Amino acid sequence: MPARTGFFQVVNHGVPLEKRQKLEDSSRKFFGLLSEEKRKIRRTEKLVLGYYDTEHTKNVRDWKEVLDFVAKDPNLVPASPDPHDKELLEWHNVWPQYPLELKFHIFFRDQTTYVRLNHYPPCSAPDLALGVGRHKDGGALTILFQDDVGGLQVKRKSDGEWVAVKPTPDAYIVNVGDIIQVWSNEAYESVEHRVMVNSEKERYSIPYFFNPAHYTMVEPLEELTNEQSPPKYKTYSWGKFLINRRLSNFKKLNVENLQISHFRISELADKLEGALSINNN
Ligand SMILES: O=C(O)CCC(=O)C(=O)O
Numbered sequence: 001m002p003a004r005t006g007f008f009q010v011v012n013h014g015v016p017l018e019k020r021q022k023l024e025d026s027s028r029k030f031f032g033l034l035s036e037e038k039r040k041i042r043r044t045e046k047l048v049l050g051y052y053d054t055e056h057t058k059n060v061r062d063w064k065e066v067l068d069f070v071a072k073d074p075n076l077v078p079a080s081p082d083p084h085d086k087e088l089l090e091w092h093n094v095w096p097q098y099p100l101e102l103k104f105h106i107f108f109r110d111q112t113t114y115v116r117l118n119h120y121p122p123c124s125a126p127d128l129a130l131g132v133g134r135h136k137d138g139g140a141l142t143i144l145f146q147d148d149v150g151g152l153q154v155k156r157k158s159d160g161e162w163v164a165v166k167p168t169p170d171a172y173i174v175n176v177g178d179i180i181q182v183w184s185n186e187a188y189e190s191v192e193h194r195v196m197v198n199s200e201k202e203r204y205s206i207p208y209f210f211n212p213a214h215y216t217m218v219e220p221l222e223e224l225t226n227e228q229s230p231p232k233y234k235t236y237s238w239g240k241f242l243i244n245r246r247l248s249n250f251k252k253l254n255v256e257n258l259q260i261s262h263f264r265i266s267e268l269a270d271k272l273e274g275a276l277s278i279n280n281n
């Protein structure tokens with residue numbers, strides 16, 4: 001399924017319900033604070049983590065407020081009412097043991113993974129706004145918890161229709177990000193999604209963006225390419241990609257933000273290059 005849709009939901013995952021509820025409660029408490037309190041930990045162009053209520057996706061303002069944090073750094077855990085919350089820290093630092101032959105642990109040693117708390121307030125003109133505009137997640141993998149309100153939609157590849165991802169109690173949604181699309185040389189695809197808002201209910205969601213180290217050079221993995229299936233992407237720097245995305249979230253830019261399609265090697269370009277080199281010889 002994920003190869004075709006890029007999205008799936010997991011149930012019976014073993015994550016204790018109380019732990020998630022604790023984070024959810026903290027999120028509700030945090031967003032319930034007065035604006036001036038929340039803005040004390042506001043994200044800026046230099047401080048990349050923190051509270052933010054004017055995020056842009058593709059140059060359009062989103063109808064939401066967010067808080068980004070990494071639990072590793074206690075100064076940046078305002079998500080928890082207790083910034084020295086030991087349980088949260090311990091949790092974050094439990095890291096799965098990968099079999100060594102899988103080289104992924106190298107990419108994730110100094111990961112840029114972060115957690116985002118999303119709050120979508122009710123909107124009096126829901127047809128005129130989106131909670132999050134259409135986008136693909138730029139990192140490796142996203143694990144998302146959504147409450148029971150609904151609003152997340154995924155673009156179906158077969159017919160381009162937006163399909164609702166119905167809330168399933170205690171499920172986590174997993175979706176492939178752009179990096180896995182490139183690493184797998186398109187065996188897996190990162191799928192476009194967006195969030196609708198509604199006029200009555202507020203909505204909360206918590207994505208966990210699983211991202212590699214900033215110095216990771218992303219390219220199709222050698223093991224997955226060969227002469228018959230040559231790499232479809234040029235190498236790019238994850239750190240630079242992430243910075244560009246963060247800046248484009250922050251303010252309206254006059255240009256399109258960076259996409260992996262900008263690194264795609266197109267067959268046409270290959271042919272042209274080939275033709276030019278023949279002429280030059
Ligand atoms: O709120 C949601 O359900 C999804 C949010 C999302 O797509 C994102 O933050 O990248």
Ligand SMILES: [Fe+2]
Nearest residue numbers: 135136137193
């Ligand atoms: Fe997303």
